[in-house]
Amino acid sequence: MEFRALKQTELHMWSNLCNMVFNKNSENDPHSFLQLYENDPWKDQNNILVAVESGKIVSTVQIYCRFTMLGTQEIKTGFIGGVCTNPDYTGQGLASKLLNHAVDLMRQNEFHISMLTSGIGSFYERLGWQNVQWHWKTMSFAIDNTPCEDFTVRPIRMEDIDSIRFIHSEHSKNFNGPIVRNNDDYWKQKIQIENKTCWVAVDTSGEIIAYLWLYAREEDNYICIIEYGQSAFTRGGM
Structure with missing residues (x-):
């Protein structure tokens, strides 16, 4: 098994894996992941990490490089996304290895913080991320068609x-x-x-x-x- 950054010639293969895992039960555009990548003004294929066996991408993790506001400062932030593994290769710790590689890469490139959202927080906590509470507010409302003068x-x-x-x-x-x-x-x-x-x-x-x-x-x-x-x-x- 080879662990490395994605090559330019592998973009379609990578997109197909993401689509197979995330969109398998939907009617989303099969090229949606590739489209999102191409339209990302901060894209860098070196921030897409993959596990490859016999020329086939079987697992991947992506780092989205952004700057975010913290207080009044702009800090370099690595958002983790697109974490997925081919169902035939799950249970081998491939995603964990890629995430550890991602952490090393972010440290080398002087990211100040890394963030992600997930429904399986315990998995990421084992790898060093900390759980942060999100605050949501839900409410019922009625449509108000009263004209507003302002x-x-x-x-x-x-x-x-x-x-x-x-x-x-x-x-x-x-x-x-x-x-x-x-x-x-x-x-x-x-x-x-x-x-x-x-x-x-x-x-x-x-x-x-x-x-x-x-x-x-x-x-x-x-x-x-x-x-x-x-x-x-x-x-x-x-």
């Missing part, structure tokens, strides 16, 4: 991106963890691939004063707020 709400347009980018930059400084999105390509490319439904609030002068990204599931009227931001001038008034 602002209107409409779907996002591509010409809104610069305004949203500015609001995100200012709003995210108040929290720990937001990704620093100072890359032009992110806003031009990646956001168009990753976004769900997005709405903006526009004041009477036509200025965008807030935005909201959400995921809506019509079959059970479920809505999840993915991200939001509002202008400093509107805080407390919306």
Whole structure:
């Protein structure tokens, strides 16, 4: 078994493995992982680690290099994702070996912190990650169609991106963890691939004063707020 970084010629093989493991019961685009990689402005194939046997990729781990806000500082962060193994090769500790390799690689490249989300936290705790509590709020609501005189709400347009980018930059400084999105390509490319439904609030002068990204599931009227931001001038008034 060979453990190393992915080669350029293996991108499709890697994408096929991820799709087989994560999308086996869905109708998602079979090339979705490759598309996400290609549209990542921070992509680096050296951050995709693989276990290879007889020329076949059987396990993989990906490091997403980002900068995140912590206090008022921007810190280099390695997000772990795409951890998967071919079902025929599970139980051999391949993912664990790749994750340990990923930790060594992040240390060599002077990452300050590593983060991930998972439903099997105990597995990652054994490898050195620490569990951090997430806080969620759920609520029931009714649709309010009362007209508002101060602002209107409409779907996002591509010409809104610069305004949203500015609001995100200012709003995210108040929290720990937001990704620093100072890359032009992110806003031009990646956001168009990753976004769900997005709405903006526009004041009477036509200025965008807030935005909201959400995921809506019509079959059970479920809505999840993915991200939001509002202008400093509107805080407390919306």
